[in-house]
Amino acid sequence: xxxxxxxxxxxxxxxxxxxxxxxxxxxxxxxxxxxxxxxxxxxxxxxxxxxxxxxxxxxxxxxxxxxxxxxx
Numbered sequence: 001x002x003x004x005x006x007x008x009x010x011x012x013x014x015x016x017x018x019x020x021x022x023x024x025x026x027x028x029x030x031x032x033x034x035x036x037x038x039x040x041x042x043x044x045x046x047x048x049x050x051x052x053x054x055x056x057x058x059x060x061x062x063x064x065x066x067x068x069x070x071x072x
Contacts, residue, residue: 031072033057 023043030037034057040049058066
C-alpha cells in the first residue's frame with residue numbers, strides 16, 4: 001500500500017472541517033502486532049481524524065509468526 005492509498009483510508013470525524021482547524025494538532029501512532037493506528041487530535045484532545053492499516057502476518061511453521069517490516 002502506498003501513501004496515497006493510506007490517505008484515502010483516513011476517517012475525518014463527522015462535523016470537522018479540516019481547513020477550519022487553526023490550532024496546533026498532534027498525531028498519535030500505535031504500532032501493534034496486527035495493525036498500525038494513527039489519530040490526529042487538536043490541542044483540547046478532541047480526535048479530528050483516525051486511520052488503521054493492517055499488518056500482514058505470515059506463519060512459516062507451527063508456533064512461528066512473522067511480519068513484513070516494509071508494511072510497518
